[in-house]
Every structure is written in C-alpha cells, then in structure tokens.
Amino acid sequence: MLARLERALAALPQWLHDPDLWYSMDVNYHPPRVERLYRKFEDGRIFLHCIYPCGRDEALIHPHPWPSAMLVLSGRYRTIVGAGAQRKRPVMVMESMVSATPEADYRYTMDNPAGWHSVIPEGGPVYSIMVAGPRWSRWIPEETLAIAGRLTTLTPNRVSELLETVAGLYAQHQRANA
Numbered sequence: 687m688l689a690r691l692e693r694a695l696a697a698l699p700q701w702l703h704d705p706d707l708w709y710s711m712d713v714n715y716h717p718p719r720v721e722r723l724y725r726k727f728e729d730g731r732i733f734l735h736c737i738y739p740c741g742r743d744e745a746l747i748h749p750h751p752w753p754s755a756m757l758v759l760s761g762r763y764r765t766i767v768g769a770g771a772q773r774k775r776p777v778m779v780m781e782s783m784v785s786a787t788p789e790a791d792y793r794y795t796m797d798n799p800a801g802w803h804s805v806i807p808e809g810g811p812v813y814s815i816m817v818a819g820p821r822w823s824r825w826i827p828e829e830t831l832a833i834a835g836r837l838t839t840l841t842p843n844r845v846s847e848l849l850e851t852v853a854g855l856y857a858q859h860q861r862a863n864a
C-alpha cells in the first residue's frame with residue numbers, strides 16, 4: 687500500500703487546483719467530524735481529509751473496508767488501535783500520540799482486514815492524504831454503510847479552501863523531502 691500511496695502522491699499536484707476533479711463529503715454522523723474530498727485512483731480511491739478535534743472517549747473506533755495507506759501532513763492526534771475480524775469491537779491494545787508536520791513525512795498503513803482504530807485530533811485539525819485499494823469482504827458496521835449514503839457534500843467554497851490548504855502543506859512536504 688505504501689507503493690500505491692507513493693504513486694498517488696506523484697499524481698496529486700495535477701489534481702489540487704481543480705475542485706471539479708473531487709467529490710466531497712461532510713462525515714459528521716459521529717465524532718471526529720471529517721471533511722473528505724475523494725476521487726478514483728487506480729482500482730481504489732484517494733482521499734484528502736481534514737479531521738477535527740474531539741474527546742478521547744467519543745471518537746469512532748472503526749475498521750476500514752479496504753486496505754489503506756496514509757501520509758499525515760499536519761496536526762497532533764492520539765490514535766488507539768486494536769485488531770479483530772469479528773463484528774464485535776475488539777480489545778484496543780495500543781494508544782499513542784502523533785505530532786505530524788509536512789517535514790516529517792509521517793506515513794502508515796492499515797493493510798490487515800482485522801485492523802480497527804480511532805483518531806483523536808488535539809488542538810486543531812489534522813490534515814492527511816489516504817489511498818485505498820479494492821474493498822475487502824470483511825464485515826463493516828451497518829450504521830457506517832447506511833449513513834455514508836446520506837451524508838451531505840461540502841460547499842464549493844469549502845472544497846476550494848481545503849484544496850488550497852492541502853496544496854500548501856503538500857508543497858511544504860515536497861520542499862522538505864526533495
């Protein structure tokens with residue numbers, strides 16, 4: 687998945703200045719609120735995320751429906767991780783704090799279908815880029831699937847702002863990691 691992320695990052699600059707190339711979604715049915723832009727990439731998708739702070743115990747603990755890899759561009763967050771292939775939320779076994787900057791080139795993958803996690807930004811939003819591959823057959827909570835189809839889009843102004851912010855952070859990342 688890291689190779690897929692690398693390919694997506696190489697293509698990303700050509701997509702960051704045209705809002706018409708992106709779908710948007712305001713993922714606000716459960717904390718943390720996530721403003722999401724996404725588009726097709728290879729046989730999966732690329733997502734740009736702005737994730738807002740929330741309380742440690744209110745953050746959604748969730749599995750992913752597909753393998754994914756992330757570059758966290760900026761922000762400080764707590765993350766809690768567990769593993770379980772069943773429907774029940776697993777015991778969460780690891781908790782850590784991450785402080786990401788564009789210079790740090792902080793990347794990680796979730797490429798095991800049994801993985802669950804939560805992300806709890808602190809002090810301000812976290813900006814990240816995620817790529818996902820084809821869907822796994824693993825079980826996903828019904829509420830996630832049902833609600834995803836009813837979420838609203840972001841305003842055109844907000845889409846432009848997000849693209850501008852990500853473009854600025856990604857340019858910083860590129861300069862620092864050239």
Ligand SMILES: [Fe+2]
Nearest residue numbers: 748749750803
């Ligand atoms: Fe996630």
